[in-house]
Amino acid sequence: MTEAQKLEVKELDIRFVKNLYAQLNARNQKIHDLRKMFGRKTTDDFPAYMSFRTLTNAQIPSAYEEVYYLVACMFCEMEKPSDADRKHVKFETLLHRMWNDTDSTDRRISRLLDTDFESGQFVSQFVRLARRAAKELYSNEALDYVSLLTDLKFWDEKEHYSRHKWARTITAYYGDDEKIKEFSKEVVENEEVVK
Secondary structure, X not given: OOHHHHHHHHHHHHHHHHHHXXXXXXXXXXXXXXXXXXXXXXXXXXXXXXXXXXXXXOOXXXXXXXXXXXXXXXXXXXXXXXXXXXXXXXXXXXXXXXXXXXXXXXXXXXXXXXXXXXXXXXXXXHHHHHHHHHHHOOOOEEEOHHHHHHHHHOOOOOOOHHHHHHHHHHHHOOOOHHHHHHHHHHHHHHHHHHO
């Protein structure tokens, strides 16, 4: 992907998120329709899917439609109307706040990093962690949905850039370099098996 294409995709993501905020603050009924769909697929409920298409009003690339749908439904479930400027926090930063909380939480985060978006398990694992991570937001913070869209769109790329970035953010503050190396080794081993 060229730099111009990357910039175009970023601008699309920014417009997408701005439109969601505008619809939320206008108290659009379609926000309510999508609120109950977080974690579901575009094919699960046709009226909700049509609400998504109408609400977002963007030329979403079909290859990434499930990612945009997941993020739009997450937004609708978690955001409240607000005029206040809030600091945008990346999703992996929220996972960092949860890291070392309990062994089961650490395992869930590690499993998410090991799971492909296209697999049947990614969305359910993501939803469970996202609902827990939302509790880690401070009152003056909002989730950085643009960054989240970018990371999820490229989650399954061969280089696993998004996953490595998340692993560094989640564990590096604690000096868990061994866990990062372990994760990187597992990713390489998994790629070898797939080939």
